[in-house]
Amino acid sequence: MEECYYMNQQRVFAMYHIETPYDLEYAAKVMAGEQSTGTFIAVPGETEELKDQFAAKVVSIEKLGEVPSPTLPGSKPPGGSNKSTSYNRGKVVLSFPLHNFGPSIPNLLATVAGNLYELREFSGLRLMDLELPNAFMEKYPGPKFGIEGTRKLANVYNRPLIGTIVKPSIGLTPDDLRIVVRDLAMAGIDFIKDDELNANPPYAPLKDRVKAAMEEIERVADKTGKKVMYAFNITDDIDQLERNHETVVKAGGNCVMVSINSIGLTGVAHLRKFSEVPIHGHRNQWGAMTRCPQLGMEFTAYQKLCRLAGVDHLHCNAIDSKFYESNESVIQSAKDCLTPMFGGYTVMPVLSSGQWAGTAQDSYASMETIDVMHLAGGGILGHPSGLEAGVKSMIQGWEAAVSGVSINEYAKTHTELKQAIEKFGK
């Protein structure tokens, strides 16, 4: 939200995009009623005084246009007709008294993103942004490491962390993994992560994967002085999450990864309480919550909740990825992550999917930051001169980007980048 609401410590502000066959003022009142003191019929005890103290308020309404047909099914136009001739779109800001739920992520969700989505007064409803009072900051300390802590642990400064995902995603035994990790570590990579599909599978249990990977990482660190950061996917049931974290930390690991939407924001906040290493947040399933533009949640709101819960790194897709998301949306996501929250709560945006040395240029030009993790799968593993060249090509791509030189120009004096362009360039 553009407005600064931090002045008011006692209310949560939520901004929505709505689409409705009703006029926007009426629709906004329905939202406010449903999520605070309303019911379908006046009931005893629902006094005006109670409403004053506990009602959600409509802060602002802005008309965004009209569409001739409803985006989502099931809306019921006024007057009982089956179809309206036009549906109003608008931006609505509501505020909720904090004392209705207190500084609790799960109970906040029931209020700002609960039954609202099912109301038949709407043919579209999307939570765009949230502004939370400081009480949330006091309850949830946010990212324990953030950008600074991650850089310190990885010992990488003045450029992005260059990383990769262990491939193939599925099927490597711990001994296979050992070789992959050794090669990547020797290639000088900063960061390795598990695929989100690979956590604690029977064919390669986490404890065996951790042992294999960490032995190789420590061995390489002894030789080269560089200890790779490895985000082990510890996604699991709540009890097991704690044991998995311990497995990683005891083996000298310095990062854990979780599928945020699989363990829930409460799972993340729980992990944050005892985690001794950065939490790498993967957002798989997020598409289900966001891909319909008139439903679910915008990343701007989502990333705030993730940071509040305590993730240190957060996936944002990437420029020219294999996914549906537009580059504009990806850029906005990275910028959202880099916007301070409660004056801090820094989180490192993770750019991943379809990446190679050449995508550094557009990433830097648009995001205007080097505070990202830049992950390439095939773009490193598939480099014609091998892994080390793959990593170097990525670093060279960023050097070119930051110094304002085109990659083709920079490639004239940098072989690895040149080879990457030949193989991966359009």
Next chain:
Amino acid sequence: MEECYYMNQQRVFAMYHIETPYDLEYAAKVMAGEQSTGTFIAVPGETEELKDQFAAKVVSIEKLGEVPSPTLPGSKPPGGSNKSTSYNRGKVVLSFPLHNFGPSIPNLLATVAGNLYELREFSGLRLMDLELPNAFMEKYPGPKFGIEGTRKLANVYNRPLIGTIVKPSIGLTPDDLRIVVRDLAMAGIDFIKDDELNANPPYAPLKDRVKAAMEEIERVADKTGKKVMYAFNITDDIDQLERNHETVVKAGGNCVMVSINSIGLTGVAHLRKFSEVPIHGHRNQWGAMTRCPQLGMEFTAYQKLCRLAGVDHLHCNAIDSKFYESNESVIQSAKDCLTPMFGGYTVMPVLSSGQWAGTAQDSYASMETIDVMHLAGGGILGHPSGLEAGVKSMIQGWEAAVSGVSINEYAKTHTELKQAIEKFGK
């Protein structure tokens, strides 16, 4: 799914509805590749042998039609053009080797409902159903109480449990609540639940609410012999969830409620491990996952995951509710809940929203069961002759329905039903 896949103990079967500018066969292969062994470029180590062991397989494809324009944004038609002239819709069944992730709800989710939603080969993708091997049953024991256990605790047989939601949702002090609960209990209601908006708010902390409500419930039980089942909303952070549960149980409470999507399925499964009372599952936020028919998840799949995690009661909306959902969808949801899973895992469908005595008729006719919780807010609290009459009218509505008599006919000899029809009938 119609087919019985239980014979094969080693694979998970997932059924999707997809919409794609590609031919369905190609699109199905993309799904299978993305969620198992694929990446955007062949990488070393991805051998044919490994693929055989770990690849997802396309089990069946059925064409469902074509649409002229894409439902969701961001799909990329073949050949690099910006727009296809038609989009194929189909039903696709994939199977995944269980050993890729093991019997773990959160890791299952990353596979069957993870990055898939973001693939640009699709303009629609919805998880419709799941068939899980018995290993999941061995790991997750499912509902601890189910229908039978709930009936036993509530001591209600041969008819639905009649219940209500404490209203106003927000703003009652513990002393206000005391009066509401006393009146409801004296009125002979079977079940009371908190609103999903009301869990552990600063103005009325859970422990004070539990104390007030349980004192009244016990006092009435001493008088009348009937102990109301009260589902206290214990939704909260993971640690607090355990403390909240203890608060309820120590006070003699016999049910807890959680917002499933706020604490996540892992949160529910965690609660299931120590819960001594039935878990009442509220599904707020579910609309965001399901309201776009070409995205997210169908309730058929969702309710299986909820049961696996251990909910004993599950909200399904209701006939003629205030929400967007069609009656057909509500009926299917109730039937899904009543379909055995692993030969058991019974869960009680909760019908709620816009309900009154008159909605029993259509509910029974369509769902063909009395194994439901039937909740009415205004339909009980707003009855012209008070709460007791409200509860009686609901029971009479079901008596009429089950005996095949119209409510108008039955109302001739049942005053409370008659008054309800006069007030709430269309």
